[in-house]
Amino acid sequence: MPNIVLFSGSSHQDLSQRVADRLGLELGKVVTKKFSNQETSVEIGESVRGEDVYIIQSGCGEINDNLMELLIMINACKIASSSRVTASRAPISAKLVANMLSVAGADHIITMDLHASQIQGFFDIPVDNLYAEPAVLQWIRENITEWKNCIIVSPDAGGAKRVTSIADRLNVEFALIHKERKKANEVDRMVLVGDVKDRVAILVDDMADTCGTICHAADKLLSAGATKVYAILTHGIFSGPAISRINNASFEAVVVTNTIPQEDKMKHCSKIQVIDISMILAEAIRRTHNGESVSYLFSHVPL
Numbered sequence: 001m002p003n004i005v006l007f008s009g010s011s012h013q014d015l016s017q018r019v020a021d022r023l024g025l026e027l028g029k030v031v032t033k034k035f036s037n038q039e040t041s042v043e044i045g046e047s048v049r050g051e052d053v054y055i056i057q058s059g060c061g062e063i064n065d066n067l068m069e070l071l072i073m074i075n076a077c078k079i080a081s082s083s084r085v086t087a088s089r090a091p092i093s094a095k096l097v098a099n100m101l102s103v104a105g106a107d108h109i110i111t112m113d114l115h116a117s118q119i120q121g122f123f124d125i126p127v128d129n130l131y132a133e134p135a136v137l138q139w140i141r142e143n144i145t146e147w148k149n150c151i152i153v154s155p156d157a158g159g160a161k162r163v164t165s166i167a168d169r170l171n172v173e174f175a176l177i178h179k180e181r182k183k184a185n186e187v188d189r190m191v192l193v194g195d196v197k198d199r200v201a202i203l204v205d206d207m208a209d210t211c212g213t214i215c216h217a218a219d220k221l222l223s224a225g226a227t228k229v230y231a232i233l234t235h236g237i238f239s240g241p242a243i244s245r246i247n248n249a250s251f252e253a254v255v256v257t258n259t260i261p262q263e264d265k266m267k268h269c270s271k272i273q274v275i276d277i278s279m280i281l282a283e284a285i286r287r288t289h290n291g292e293s294v295s296y297l298f299s300h301v302p303l
Contacts, residue, residue: 001023001024001025001286001289001290003050003051003052003083004023004025004051004052004053004054004285004289005028005046005048005051005052005053005054005082006019006020006023006025006027006028006053006054006056006285007027007028007030007044007053007054007055007056007073007077008020008027008030008055008056008057009032009055009056009057009058009066009069009070009073010032010066010069011057011058011059011060011061011066011069011261012056012057012058012060012258012259012260012261014258014261014263015056015058015258015259015261015278015281016056018258018276018278018282019056019278019281019282019285021278022278022279022282022283023282023285023286028044028045028046028048028053029044029045029046030042030043030044030045030073031043031045032069032073034065040065040068040069040072042069042072042073042076043076044073044076044077044080047080048077048080048081048082049080049081049082050081050082050083051082051083052082052083052084052086052289053077053082053083053084053085053086054085054086054088054285054289055070055073055074055077055085055086055087055088056088056281057069057070057073057087057088058259058260058261060235060237060259060260060261061261067097067100070087070101070104071100071101071104072104074087074101074104074105074106075104075105077105078104078105079105084107084108085105085106085107085108086106086107086108086109086110086285086288087101087106087108087109087110088109088110088111088281088284088285094119094122095122098119098122098123098124101123101125102123102124102125106125107125107126108125108126108127108128108288109123109125109126109127109128110127110128110130110281110284110285110288111127111128111129111130112129112130112131112132112234112257112259112277112280112281113129113130113131113132113206113207113234113235113259114129114206115206115207117129128284128288128294130280130281130284130294130297130298131297131298132234132257132275132277132280133162133165133166133169133298133299134280134297134298134299134300134301135257135275135277135280135301136166136204136232136255136275137166137169137170138301139232139255139275140170140202140232141170143253144200144202144230146200146227146228147170147172147200148170148172149172149199149200150170150172150199150200150201150202151167151172151173151174151175151194151195151196151199151200151201151202151226152164152166152167152170152172152173152174152175152202152204153174153175153176153177153194153196153201153202153203153204153217153221154174154175154176154177154203154204154205155176155177155179155203155205155213155214155217156176156177156178156179156205156213157176157178159176159204159205159206160174160176162204162205162206163175163176163204166204173194173195174194175192175193175194175195175196175201176193176194177190177191177192177193177217177220178190178191178193179191179213179216190216190217190220192220192221192224196221196224196225196226197224197225197226198225198227199225199226199227200226200227200228200229200230201221201226201228201229201230202229202230202231202232203217203218203221203229203230203231203232204231204232204233205231205232205233205234206233206234206235207233207234207235207236207237208231208233208235208236208237208238208242208254208256209237209238209239209240209242210239210240210241210242210245211238211241211242211245211246211249212241212245214231214233214249214254215245215246215248215249218231218249218250218251219249219250222250228252229250229251229252230251230252230253230254230255231251231253231254231255232255232256233254233255233256234256234257234259235256235257235259235260236254236256236257236260236262236265236272237260238265243265243268243269246269246271246272247268247269247271251271252271253271253272253273254269254271254272254273255272255273255274255275256272256273256274256275257274257275257276257277258274258275258276258277258278259277262274279301279302280297280301280302282302283297283302284297
């Protein structure tokens with residue numbers, strides 16, 4: 001594709017390389033480093049004048065540093081007279097981040113499974129929020145032999161729309177767990193709404209951090225008669241005690257996408273499996289660059 005440059009931030013270079021390979025492109029030359037006082041430095045190593053620039057950066061790890069790096073990369077490309085700058089990233093915050101990305105010079109944002117779809121309205125520039133759902137459906141059909149006898153479960157009421165959509169596509173039933181929190185990252189009580197007895201239960205959520213909720217939910221589902229429990233999560237943050245909790249829980253597998261690097265986590269937890277979504281991001285970039293609609297990707301995994 002002519003007049004397109006793809007850059008990688010330092011947060012997830014493996015995903016960036018996969019996207020570049022899918023598009024048949026070389027990653028653009030960029031050097032990101034920190035001075036001794038920890039100030040972020042970015043040097044763009046090639047001309048971007050008149051080019052359509054895409055920057056891939058995940059909202060993970062050192063989130064504040066990665067955000068600042070993204071902003072500096074956007075600004076560096078903008079002042080170097082690039083034609084358009086699109087930032088592709090996982091979500092980390094809301095209106096403040098939207099304003100900063102816009103002011104830095106981003107013309108377009110591509111995200112995946114925003115925690116709340118309303119976040120798109122915080123931006124004054126176009127936002128394409130992609131969904132992991134098509135890839136999740138494909139993984140379920142290919143990896144769970146009993147999927148026709150499964151039940152899709154949301155670990156909280158807020159995810160009801162997500163699980164009903166997946167359940168409808170699979171033509172199976174759904175359930176949800178109502179949870180009451182005493183404080184952040186700590187669940188007080190869970191109530192299961194739905195019948196999971198003698199079924200494979202598949203917990204679906206957009207993200208998991210300390211994993212207290214999904215591990216409690218797994219226990220709840222097994223005690224209610226589920227034969228097996230899987231968890232499928234778009235963004236596997238897995239901070240604090242998450243890995244030890246998963247290792248001690250009764251999951252058949254905990255499946256996440258590679259919007260966040262998982263190699264280190266997988267070394268310490270054999271239950272973690274990864275769905276590669278680089279082809280979805282790559283196709284979104286190709287379609288955006290060519291002025292095509294990306295709505296096809298809301299329901300299909302590109303071949």
